[in-house]
Structure formats: structure tokens, C-alpha cells
Amino acid sequence: MKPLIKAFFRTLRLVLGPFMLLAERLNRPRGVVRSAEAQQAVDNQCQRMSLYQYSTCPFCIKVRQHMARLSLPIERRDAQHNATHRADLLAQGGAAKVPCLRIEHTDGKVEWLYESAAIVARLDKQFASA
Helix, strand or coil, X not given: CHHHHHHHHHHHHHHHHHHHXXXXXXXXXXXXXXXXXXXXXXXXXXXXXXXXXXXXXXXXXXXXXXXXXXXCCCEEEECCCCHHHHHHHHHHHCCCCCCEEEEECCCCCEEEEECHXXXXXXXXXXXXXX
8 A cells, every 4th residue: 555655646746746846936036135245145154054855845845935035045955866965864964854954054063954944934034134
């Protein structure tokens, strides 16, 4: 029964995935406009972040839309099709679950933030007023 359920959801993702990506592209929000200096400061902070994601995951789409709204150039890492990124997520983050935001702090500590709502709240706290 379990393989049948997996096959059903895999097929569902294959059918709905392109439509979800199209909807994301058509509904992309306008980004925040900052001064050149402020945007450069944001860009520098974003260089220490990376988002582990699947392209058609609805929660990942939510986070990517929020990143676009805040004009955040955070590196995206495909944990679905890239075995290295998936292994990093599992080994270092502790779970092969997406979305996951990897944050390198200036003191060298690495934080792995799961859950789309927590990621959005963190991005708002750090960048919404920047």
C-alpha cells in the first residue's frame, strides 16, 4: 500500500508542479527598493545564508515569494535533485526537510532554521526594516 501512495503523490507532483511554478512566476511580488548602500548591506548579509528547497514545494514557494518581496539574493540549493545538497541538509541540519534556511553567523556558528513560518518571521525581523 505504501508504494502505491508514494506513486500517487509523485504523479500528483509531476502533474501539478509546472502549474505551481507558473503561478509563482506570474505572482512574483515587487521587491523592496532600497538605496544602493542599504541594498549592498543586505546583499552582504545574504551571502551568509542559503535556502535548501524543492522547486515545487508549496512551503518553499512561500519562502521564495517572501525573499522576492524583501529583495533578498539568498542562494537557493536544490535538495530534491542534488544529492550533495540533500546529504548536507541531512548531515549538518539534522533532517532532510524543506524549506530550511542555513545561516552562518559572524562568530562561525551555523544555524539551521526549518519551517516556512519561522523562516519568514526571521527574514522579516532581520530585513523588513533594512
